[in-house]
Amino acid sequence: MNKVTEAPDERVRPRRDLEPRRSPLAGPLGAAAFVLLPPLLVGLAGVLAIQLVISRFEISGVVIPKPTEVWEIMSSDLFLDQVGQSAWETWKATLIGFALGAGAGVALGVLMAESRTARFILYPYVVAFQSLPKIALAPVCALWLGFGLTMKFSFAAMLAFFPVLIATLSALSTVSETRLEMATAFHAGRWQRFRRISLPSAVPGIVSGLEISMAFALIGAIVGEFVAPSAGGLGQLLLTYSEAINVAAEFSVLVVLMLLGVLQNKILFGLVRLGTRRFFESSR
Amino acid sequence: MATTGHAVELAGLRHVFAGRGRGRRAVHGVEAVKGVDLTVEPGEFVSIVGPSGCGKSTILKMIAGLLRPAEGAVRVWGEPVTGPRRDIGIALQDATLLPWRDVMSNCLFPVELHGKVTAEARERVTGLLERAGLAGFESRRPKELSGGMRQRVAICRALADDPRLLLLDEPFGSLDALTREQMNIDLNRIWRESGKTAILITHGIDEAVLLSTRVVILSERPGTVVEVVTPPFPKARTKELMATPEFAEVCGRIRDRLFASEQRVGG
Numbered sequence: 001m002n003k004v005t006e007a008p009d010e011r012v013r014p015r016r017d018l019e020p021r022r023s024p025l026a027g028p029l030g031a032a033a034f035v036l037l038p039p040l041l042v043g044l045a046g047v048l049a050i051q052l053v054i055s056r057f058e059i060s061g062v063v064i065p066k067p068t069e070v071w072e073i074m075s076s077d078l079f080l081d082q083v084g085q086s087a088w089e090t091w092k093a094t095l096i097g098f099a100l101g102a103g104a105g106v107a108l109g110v111l112m113a114e115s116r117t118a119r120f121i122l123y124p125y126v127v128a129f130q131s132l133p134k135i136a137l138a139p140v141c142a143l144w145l146g147f148g149l150t151m152k153f154s155f156a157a158m159l160a161f162f163p164v165l166i167a168t169l170s171a172l173s174t175v176s177e178t179r180l181e182m183a184t185a186f187h188a189g190r191w192q193r194f195r196r197i198s199l200p201s202a203v204p205g206i207v208s209g210l211e212i213s214m215a216f217a218l219i220g221a222i223v224g225e226f227v228a229p230s231a232g233g234l235g236q237l238l239l240t241y242s243e244a245i246n247v248a249a250e251f252s253v254l255v256v257l258m259l260l261g262v263l264q265n266k267i268l269f270g271l272v273r274l275g276t277r278r279f280f281e282s283s284r
Numbered sequence: 285m286a287t288t289g290h291a292v293e294l295a296g297l298r299h300v301f302a303g304r305g306r307g308r309r310a311v312h313g314v315e316a317v318k319g320v321d322l323t324v325e326p327g328e329f330v331s332i333v334g335p336s337g338c339g340k341s342t343i344l345k346m347i348a349g350l351l352r353p354a355e356g357a358v359r360v361w362g363e364p365v366t367g368p369r370r371d372i373g374i375a376l377q378d379a380t381l382l383p384w385r386d387v388m389s390n391c392l393f394p395v396e397l398h399g400k401v402t403a404e405a406r407e408r409v410t411g412l413l414e415r416a417g418l419a420g421f422e423s424r425r426p427k428e429l430s431g432g433m434r435q436r437v438a439i440c441r442a443l444a445d446d447p448r449l450l451l452l453d454e455p456f457g458s459l460d461a462l463t464r465e466q467m468n469i470d471l472n473r474i475w476r477e478s479g480k481t482a483i484l485i486t487h488g489i490d491e492a493v494l495l496s497t498r499v500v501i502l503s504e505r506p507g508t509v510v511e512v513v514t515p516p517f518p519k520a521r522t523k524e525l526m527a528t529p530e531f532a533e534v535c536g537r538i539r540d541r542l543f544a545s546e547q548r549v550g551g
Contacts, residue, residue, distance in 0.1 A: 176380075179380055179382070181376075182374075182376065182380040183397070184350060184368055185348050185349075185350055185368050185374045185376075186373075186374070186394040187367075187368045187369060187370045187394075187397060187398065188397045196393070196396070196397070197382070200382070203384075276384070280384050
């Protein structure tokens with residue numbers, strides 16, 4: 001009758017999603033399978049569904065290629081040769097750009113969080129710069145930097161810069177006051193408060209900024225390649241296939257791009273985990 | 285500078301929290317404490333009780349060097365307080381443990397700030413954790429501990445760099461009555477064994493009487509000392525003590541005094 005009196009079980013159940021998932025399979029191989037298999041299976045099911053829909057409704061390969069066609073191209077030696085070289089060129093530009101852009105973003109974020117004067121002076125310029133459509137800078141960039149690697153990583157850096165700057169600034173400005181006061185009460189100086197309280201507190205926020213920036217850096221590198229006819233990389237490969245109206249090959253490049261995105265994201269998180277363990281968790 | 289024998293001296297202490305804004309939207313400043321005089325001797329355990337908002341925590345923060353008094357003087361071990369000192373250990377209302385560090389590393393935090401973490405410091409912290417009933421929890425993270433355990437870690441942290449003066453701001457305020465009683469007995473033992481000077485802010489009269497060699501009663505805001513009560517009990521306190529008529533008598537006296545001051549100011 002009275003629904004309110006029925007005690008919901010949810011309340012007493014522990015939040016299992018907060019605990020790290022344990023692999024029921026033994027050994028490092030089992031653990032890897034436990035991590036990789038579920039997303040892979042879901043992805044496979046999705047691909048299968050697309051394949052079925054395309055076959056069933058006889059959609060033209062010029063509109064959407066069949067996953068099997070994409071797979072055929074992706075597994076050919078010629079494609080692997082081309083794509084391997086291009087992916088590396090794109091990724092090189094992405095990583096250099098990310099390092100520069102994110103580095104500048106973190107540095108400026110720290111400066112603006114720690115100094116009110118710096119924030120007051122720099123903030124409008126940062127926002128103004130972010131409001132520029134970066135693609136509009138392409139002709140000038142090409143004029144200054146040429147059509148090579150420098151121009152590509154500059155684009156990547158410009159896109160990577162802003163998200164991590166804002167993430168760093170906001171994470172450092174919302175550090176718990178009681179934590180800082182505790183450190184002050186124990187006679188911590190300004191640098192000690194920053195190094196031992198603010199910075200570790202801000203790590204999760206900064207990392208989510210880095211995550212966005214890293215994806216943006218890849219986009220930046222591709223944009224650079226679109227603009228520069230001789231820049232090479234996956235962007236140029238995409239344009240080449242597009243001109244040839246080889247849609248299946250275009251999709252293959254897109255798949256490679258996505259794989260690259262996932263890979264670099266995993267690498268980022270691995271490095272962050274190592275870094276936080278090394279710098280914040282122990283007392284030395 | 286003449287070094288007196290006192291651990292802490294407060295003379296004519298007054299503090300006003302600044303207002304803000306102007307005109308109709310102005311928020312006026314609040315006088316938190318006024319004319320507070322108090323002397324704490326080495327080895328004493330002094331509790332400060334008073335109605336909420338009477339400036340108890342303000343006084344503690346001024347001793348800790350976190351707040352500058354508007355008027356009056358604060359001296360710790362004879363020296364005027366100009367900022368936080370290394371020889372003060374403090375535990376606040378929230379445990380404020382750092383979630384990315386384990387128990388051991390949290391306790392070593394002040395030691396780390398003041399210099400190198402020596403083997404001696406590690407040993408001292410291990411001993412403190414043992415006495416606080418936390419042996420075996422050294423490598424646990426704060427989120428794996430109960431509220432009471434976290435508070436005990438915070439007290440161990442306060443004692444980790446071997447401070448001469450221990451400041452406690454309602455460290456058990458958020459705990460249930462039962463845990464709190466147990467913690468009080470633990471704290472009494474830790475204090476006796478360490479021989480430190482301690483100042484405790486609390487609004488629990490029982491707690492103050494159980495732990496202290498002297499209880500300072502503050503009036504309502506602006507807080508000022510209305511009476512100092514000396515519980516006539518030996519240093520070692522037990523749960524049984526709380527059931528004695530003498531204990532109840534002292535608590536009753538303090539309670540009456542608190543209510544009297546409230547009526548006078550409020551009426």
